[in-house]
Amino acid sequence: MQRNLLVALVGLAAVAGCWLWLLPADNGPNDADMDALVQGKAKRKSAELAASERAKTDLALLAEQGRGQQLPDYLLSEIDRVENFWFIGKPDSHSGVQIPFEPGSLPLPPPDSEPLNPNPGFLGADACQECHAEKHQSFIHTAHHRTSRLALPEEVSGSFEEGHNRMNTSVPEVFFTMEQRGDQLFQTVNFFDWGFEVPFHIVIGSSKMAETYLYWHGDQLFQMNCTHLSDPGAWINSPGFLDGDAIYSRPIRSGCLDCHVTYVDYRKANNHYTPKSMILGISCERCHGPGKDHIDYHRSHPGDKKSKHIQVPSKLSRQAQMDVCGQCHTANKAPKNEQAFQFRPGDKLGDHYDPIEVPENASRGVHTTNQVGRLALSACFKQSEMGCVECHNPHRNERGQLGLFSKRCLECHQQEQCGMQDELGSRLADNCIDCHMPVRATKNLHLETQDGNIFPPLRDHYIRVDQQATDEFLKKTPE
Ligand code: HEC
Ligand code: HEC
Ligand code: HEC
Ligand code: HEC
Ligand code: HEC
Ligand code: HEC
Ligand code: HEC
Known part of the structure; x- marks a missing residue:
């Protein structure tokens, strides 16, 4: 809700042409100061200070190079002390900037602090390689493993080449440029004559549909304004962000990481983490449970072949x-008390997550994919013991292999059962999927661009007879 609110605020404020009302005065100590005072965490505080010293040095360097520019007089800025972000606008323009620094x-580099909470035993997929080499070898190519990773140049799909590295908006003076310097990637924002830059730190998304990017500001994680859409390859606004704004203040809450990383130490609301505790990618352990005790046992009992x-x-x-x-495949739920990473195989979802009430087709679902809920509507599911692994092998990347998936339908069905058998004959067997589980754009997920909205398509898991999908299939598949 928070993140939508932030975006809505910018949109609203811009439309109203008056945004100063946003900013309640509160000159009390900020959260970080309070923590340091109350808990006497002098050590942590000094690490934070050291980090900000480093940032200042970087800034001095940047100033020398002509970056890290001071705000010109004609732009107005205010701090929101509740949210701890700065809002920058131009009185006669609809565009706005929101940044947490x-x-x-510049954003502060991530601190080297120690975790507050003990890691419950998550190690990451590479820890399984030694004894499960074959599974590991195929697993590293899956969307689960690849869904989050460090933003090294070879891991980012979007182009940094001149001519392809710019995202324009409907306001000519507001645009974004993706730049590579050495191994570090940046989103550079041009806002009228002013500008700033933010480093890419983490990629979210295996890039089937899109990649979005996060950056550290101290121990806080935020989403970047520009996302990369895979088809057609293009830089676009992150979901929910408005054309013409530059938003770098959307906090990445624990629910987001719960679905897209294996584990991270959560320090406090809304988005404070221990950077070095983060295990990127969704590892084996989110389905099998934390691996530490298993590995310790089998290392010290090499003769025992019983797990x-x-x-x-x-x-x-x-x-x-x-x-x-x-x-992760049920939309509209949130970790209880923001305490993510608590679920273990065998637990009930309701013990660790609260449902979020949303009207049907609301724009707030998690990209709305709700394979669990949609599958449960199907006759296949209701009249058999089918689960997800009837069709999906979690250890392999089988994306796009519709023939293989169709074989799995035929574990339970005969081709002759399908009413289209006479018309399609042997062509039927290759692709039950596009007629019975069509790909559809959903209103729930949209991305705003200079040229209008984009609705990425998703596979519907409600298995059924669908006349429209059948007509489309027959049109695009030649005799
Ligand atoms: C030091 C060796 C070792 C490591 C490292 C290791 N395992 Fe195992 N694992 C075993 C042995 C031995 C078995 C029992 C024989 C078998 O099923 O292969 C086993 C079995 C399993 C099974 C099947 C259990 C069953 O009851 O059928 C799973 C699941 C599993 N391991 C997951 C993991 C995961 C996940 C990791 C990484 C976090 C991991 N293992 C790391 C040694 C290891
Ligand atoms: C910890 C969260 C998490 C769990 C648990 C999880 N998934 Fe996923 N799954 C994801 C995310 C996130 C993606 C999207 C990854 C991407 O494309 O970036 C995904 C993608 C997938 C895909 C699409 C693969 C592709 O190539 O596009 C399938 C299929 C899938 N999951 C099945 C399952 C099944 C079956 C289970 C349970 C056995 C499961 N997932 C458990 C988070 C999870
Ligand atoms: C409830 C779990 C859940 C939450 C919360 C969640 N996601 Fe996802 N995300 C998924 C799943 C599952 C997919 C795969 C969608 C599909 O293919 O059906 C996905 C897909 C994506 C993709 C596209 C991946 C690709 O390969 O195309 C991006 C980018 C993404 N999520 C980013 C985010 C960000 C950023 C957040 C938090 C602000 C977030 N997600 C919150 C589960 C979640
Ligand atoms: C998305 C959830 C998920 C992930 C991630 C996952 N597994 Fe599994 N794993 C399963 C499920 C479900 C089964 C049972 C499969 C079945 O019955 O078809 C299974 C079965 C197994 C088994 C025992 C049966 C067999 O096929 O030999 C082992 C061993 C195993 N997994 C190891 C791993 C390792 C190692 C990784 C990471 C490299 C991993 N798994 C990642 C869900 C997952
Ligand atoms: C685990 C077994 C199983 C698998 C796998 C399976 N189904 Fe089914 N399916 C059933 C059962 C049981 C029914 C209900 C009885 C019937 O109509 O045969 C059913 C019903 C259907 C129906 C009728 C739906 C309705 O609303 O009347 C369609 C269409 C269908 N399945 C297609 C598929 C397709 C396509 C696949 C593969 C993507 C598939 N099924 C995989 C067991 C399965
Ligand atoms: C009857 C077979 C079947 C069952 C059961 C099934 N799926 Fe799928 N699933 C598919 C097919 C087919 C695709 C499309 C694969 C592709 O295009 O690569 C798919 C795609 C996906 C995707 C990618 C979505 C996208 O839009 O591309 C995810 C995520 C997923 N399944 C998760 C699940 C989960 C979670 C479950 C259990 C709740 C499940 N599936 C059960 C057949 C099935
Ligand atoms: C060109 C689209 C198309 C393809 C491809 C297709 N189907 Fe169908 N299927 C349909 C339509 C349309 C019906 C309803 C026909 C009718 O009622 O006369 C149907 C009916 C069915 C039914 C029976 C539903 C009921 O009412 O009981 C099943 C089961 C089924 N299909 C399974 C499959 C399987 C399995 C495959 C792949 C081997 C497949 N279909 C491929 C379009 C398709």
């Missing part, structure tokens, strides 16, 4: 299996 400065301290979802009830996948 002072205008003219200990690890879960296999297929040995659980169907509902419990659905809940394992449902951690």
Whole structure:
């Protein structure tokens, strides 16, 4: 809700042409100061200070190079002390900037602080390689493993080449340029005659549909304004961001990371984390449970071939299996008290997540993909013991292999059962999917661009007879 609010605020304020009302005065100490005072965490505070010293040095360097510019007089800025972000606008323009760092400065580098909470035993997929080499070898190519990673130049799909590295907006003086300097990537914002830049730190998305990017400002994570859409390859606004604004203040809450990383130490609301505790990618352990005890045991008992301290979802009830996948494939739920990473295979979803009430087709679902809920509507699901692994092998990348998926339908069905058998004959067997599980754009997920809205298509898991999909299939598939 928070993040939509932030975006809505900019939009609203811009439309109203008056945005100063946003900014309540509160000159009390900020959260970080309070923490340091109350908990006496002098050590942490000094690490933070050291970090800000580093940032100042970077800034001095930048100033020398002509970047990190001071705000010109004709732009107005205010701080919102509740949210701790700066709002920058131009009185006669609809465009606005929101950043969590002072205008003219840069984001603080991530601190080297120690985790506040013990890691419950998550190690990441590479820890399994030594004894499960084959599974590991195929797993690293899956969307799960690739869904989050460091933003090294070779890991970012979008182009940094001149001519392809710019995102324009409907306001000619507001645009974004993607720049590479050495191994570091930046989004550079041009806002009238002023500008600033933000480094890419983390990529979210295996890039089937899109990649979005996060950056650290101290121990806080924020989403960047520009996202990369895979088809057609283009830089566009992140979902929910408005054309003409430059937003770098959307906090990445624990629910987002719960679905897109294996584990991170959560320090406090809304978005404070311990950077070095983060395990990127969704590892084996989110389906099998934390691996530390399992590995310690088998290392010290190399002769024991019977597994200990690890879960296999297929040995659980169907509902419990659905809940394992449902951690991330059920939309409209949030970790209780922002406490993510608490679910373990065998647990009930309701013990760790609260439902979020949203009207149907609201724009607030998590990209709205709700495979668990949609599948459950299907006759296949209701009249069999089917779970997700009837069709999906979690250890391999099988994306796009519709023939292979169709074979899995035929584990339970005969081709002859399909009413289209006479018309299509042997051509039927290759692709049950596009007629019975069509790909559809959903109103719930849209991206705003200079040229209008984009609705990325998603596969519907409500398996059914769909006349429209059948007509489309027959049109695009030659005799
Ligand atoms: C030091 C060796 C070792 C490491 C490292 C290791 N395992 Fe295992 N694992 C075993 C052994 C031994 C078995 C039992 C034999 C078998 O099923 O292969 C096993 C079995 C399993 C099983 C099947 C359990 C069953 O009851 O069928 C799963 C699931 C599993 N491991 C997951 C993992 C995961 C996830 C990791 C990484 C976090 C991991 N293992 C790391 C040794 C290891
Ligand atoms: C910790 C969160 C999490 C869990 C648990 C999880 N998934 Fe996913 N899954 C994701 C995310 C996030 C993506 C999208 C990754 C991307 O493309 O960046 C995804 C993608 C997928 C895809 C698409 C693969 C592709 O190539 O596009 C399938 C299929 C899938 N998951 C099935 C499952 C099944 C089956 C389970 C349970 C056995 C499961 N997932 C458990 C988070 C999760
Ligand atoms: C409830 C779990 C959940 C939450 C919360 C969530 N996601 Fe996702 N995300 C998914 C799943 C599942 C997919 C795969 C969608 C699909 O293919 O059906 C996905 C897909 C994506 C993709 C596209 C990946 C690709 O390969 O095309 C991006 C980018 C993304 N999410 C970013 C985010 C960001 C940023 C946040 C937080 C602000 C977030 N997600 C919150 C589960 C989640
Ligand atoms: C998205 C969830 C998910 C992820 C991620 C995942 N697994 Fe599994 N794993 C399963 C499920 C579900 C089964 C049961 C499969 C079945 O019955 O078809 C399974 C079965 C297994 C088994 C025992 C049965 C077999 O096929 O040999 C082992 C061992 C295993 N996984 C290891 C791993 C390792 C190692 C990784 C990471 C490299 C991993 N898994 C990642 C869900 C997952
Ligand atoms: C685990 C077994 C199983 C699998 C796998 C399976 N189904 Fe089904 N399916 C059923 C059962 C049981 C029914 C209900 C009885 C019937 O109509 O045969 C059903 C019903 C259907 C129906 C009728 C739906 C309705 O509303 O009347 C369609 C269409 C269908 N399946 C298509 C598929 C397709 C396409 C796949 C693969 C993507 C698939 N099924 C995979 C078991 C399965
Ligand atoms: C009856 C077969 C079947 C079952 C059961 C099934 N899926 Fe799928 N799923 C598919 C097919 C087919 C695709 C499309 C694969 C592709 O295009 O690569 C797909 C795609 C996906 C995707 C990618 C979505 C996208 O828009 O591209 C995700 C995520 C996913 N499945 C998750 C799940 C989860 C979670 C479950 C269990 C709740 C599940 N699936 C159960 C057949 C199935
Ligand atoms: C060109 C689109 C198309 C393809 C491809 C297709 N189907 Fe169908 N299927 C349909 C339509 C349309 C119906 C309803 C026909 C009718 O009622 O006369 C149907 C009916 C069915 C039914 C029976 C539904 C009921 O009412 O009981 C099943 C089961 C089924 N299909 C399974 C499959 C399987 C399995 C495949 C792949 C081997 C497949 N279909 C491929 C369009 C398709």
